Amino acid sequence: QMTENLRTKAELVVDARSAGRFAGTEPEPRAGLRGGHIPGSKSLPYDQLFNEDGTFKSLPELQAAFDQAGVDLGKPLVATCGSGVTSAVLAFAAAVLGHGKVAIYDGSWSEWGASATNPVVTGV
Numbered sequence: 001q002m003t004e005n006l007r008t009k010a011e012l013v014v015d016a017r018s019a020g021r022f023a024g025t026e027p028e029p030r031a032g033l034r035g036g037h038i039p040g041s042k043s044l045p046y047d048q049l050f051n052e053d054g055t056f057k058s059l060p061e062l063q064a065a066f067d068q069a070g071v072d073l074g075k076p077l078v079a080t081c082g083s084g085v086t087s088a089v090l091a092f093a094a095a096v097l098g099h100g101k102v103a104i105y106d107g108s109w110s111e112w113g114a115s116a117t118n119p120v121v122t123g124v
Contacts, residue, residue, distance in 0.1 A: 002105060002112065005078070006039055006119070013041035014071055016081035016090045017109065024122035029082065033113040036120040038080065043124070044069040046081065046089040062093050076101040084108045 005011050015037055020026030022043040024035030037043070048065050051057055057065070066073055077094055079087035084106035091102045105112075112118050 002038070002078070002107075003118070009040060011076040011078045011103070012072060013038050013078045013080055013105070014069070014090055015041050015043050015109075016046040016079060016086045017043075018045050018047075019043055019124075021082070021109075023124050024120075028109070028113065030110055033109065034120050036113070036122040037109075038112055039119050039121045041080070042069050042071050044071060044090060046086040049089060049093050056093065056096070059097065062097055066094070066097070073097060073099045076103075078103050078105050080105040080108045080112075082108055083110045 015022050018026060021028060021035065022037045028035060044065060049057055049062060056062065073094060077099065079090040079102060081087040084104060087104045087108060091104050094102045113120065
């Protein structure tokens with residue numbers, strides 16, 4: 001489904017990893033993984049959705065974070081991260097904002113980046 005989405009662009013892929021991991025400028029914590037991101041995906045590091053005390057930001061601040069990342073909440077979303085865990089933060093925040101069509105790519109970067117046949121983009 002993720003490979004097919006490269007062609008159809010039916011779903012917007014949103015990556016919860018740090019900007020450096022998304023760009024491929026920071027090393028991946030798992031040995032053997034390439035750096036970079038899925039072509040066409042947007043970067044929205046999950047920690048940008050929290051206040052300093054660990055609580056979620058307000059609804060307007062959450063909306064602003066998605067907007068600044070170029071994420072159109074009117075499209076179906078697939079949240080991804082390193083291993084399928086922190087992508088749930090993006091999925092939850094999108095749901096809180098009223099977005100009902102969000103999925104989690106549970107294989108996330110640990111699956112995509114490990115396959116030599118999957119295309120990878122580096123940079124922003």
